[in-house]
Amino acid sequence: MNHPPRRQLCLLAAILLASSLIYGCSSKPTNEHRYELKGRVVSIDRAKGEVTVDHEDVKGYMPAMTMAFPLRDAEALKVLEAGDGLQASLVITDEGYWLDTPVITKSIPGVSPAAPPAGASEPQPGAEVPDVKLVNQDGRPFSLKQFRGRALVVTFVYTRCPLPDYCPLMSANFAQLNSALLKEEALGGRAHLLSVTLDPEYDRPSVLRAYGATYAGGRFDRWDFATGDPAEVRRLAEFCGLTYKAEGGQVVHSLRTAVVAPDGKLLKIYRGNEWKPDEVLGDLRNLPAS
Numbered sequence: 594m595n596h597p598p599r600r601q602l603c604l605l606a607a608i609l610l611a612s613s614l615i616y617g618c619s620s621k622p623t624n625e626h627r628y629e630l631k632g633r634v635v636s637i638d639r640a641k642g643e644v645t646v647d648h649e650d651v652k653g654y655m656p657a658m659t660m661a662f663p664l665r666d667a668e669a670l671k672v673l674e675a676g677d678g679l680q681a682s683l684v685i686t687d688e689g690y691w692l693d694t695p696v697i698t699k700s701i702p703g704v705s706p707a708a709p710p711a712g713a714s715e716p717q718p719g720a721e722v723p724d725v726k727l728v729n730q731d732g733r734p735f736s737l738k739q740f741r742g743r744a745l746v747v748t749f750v751y752t753r754c755p756l757p758d759y760c761p762l763m764s765a766n767f768a769q770l771n772s773a774l775l776k777e778e779a780l781g782g783r784a785h786l787l788s789v790t791l792d793p794e795y796d797r798p799s800v801l802r803a804y805g806a807t808y809a810g811g812r813f814d815r816w817d818f819a820t821g822d823p824a825e826v827r828r829l830a831e832f833c834g835l836t837y838k839a840e841g842g843q844v845v846h847s848l849r850t851a852v853v854a855p856d857g858k859l860l861k862i863y864r865g866n867e868w869k870p871d872e873v874l875g876d877l878r879n880l881p882a883s
């Protein structure tokens with residue numbers, strides 16, 4: 594791997610800092626909080642404008658973990674490589690969070706960067722979804738097969754997730770789907786929702802029930818929350834291409850939402866948090882009538 598000489602890097606860092614300061618002057622959303630974040634780049638998704646960072650404790654906000662952040666700096670996105678050191682401001686507002694004012698430290702030649710986490714493979718539409726056995730918010734065991742004949746929309750969350758754009762957003766989206774399924778009887782009879790915890794040891798049925806009640810409004814007839822044997826949870830999550838690991842009371846995780854057809858085969862996978870409830874409702878409405 595080629596590493597630019599240090600002088601160029603300092604210049605680059607200065608330009609990056611200056612350019613992000615200019616961006617920083619544009620209109621500020623309300624309720625903005627900034628925290629210093631320091632860590633090592635694990636991977637970069639240039640198309641999505643995201644960088645996954647293995648970061649240290651963010652004082653006053655979150656413990657050390659590895660997670661993806663939007664990086665609002667086009668230049669930095671271009672030059673970042675896995676293994677680089679990154680220092681940036683973590684900006685949190687009502688609308689979301691992102692990194693800005695990045696300062697990049699290139700990895701030292703000869704020192705191999707931290708290996709990226711083993712990526713789960715991405716499932717293909719049409720693949721048979723594993724028939725995992727789980728337990729719902731009432732402590733009732735079930736297996737995915739029991740939903741055959743209806744479409745199943747599955748997502749993964751954990752109740753202690755602190756990041757507004759991650760689990761709370763998935764659950765808010767599912768709450769919208771739930772309302773639609775409850776309102777439209779024809780649709781409700783053809784589809785079911787399932788939120789599976791990535792923290793099955795902490796998220797026991799009673800915890801899920803309390804969490805679910807805040808989103809599902811006490812109506813669990815179209816929406817189940819599932820925990821169970823961590824190995825079963827992992828089997829389903831990894832089938833969906835989701836990576837996660839527990840770290841200091843938190844779960845570092847990516848996001849996947851799967852639409853399973855009534856025959857138990859994968860119809861569609863939504864990656865990340867940008868999908869809208871209407872898209873999923875569209876998928877459900879377009880299911881061939883059974």
Ligand SMILES: [Cu+2]
Pocket residue numbers: 750751754755756759760761846
């Ligand atoms: Cu989360």
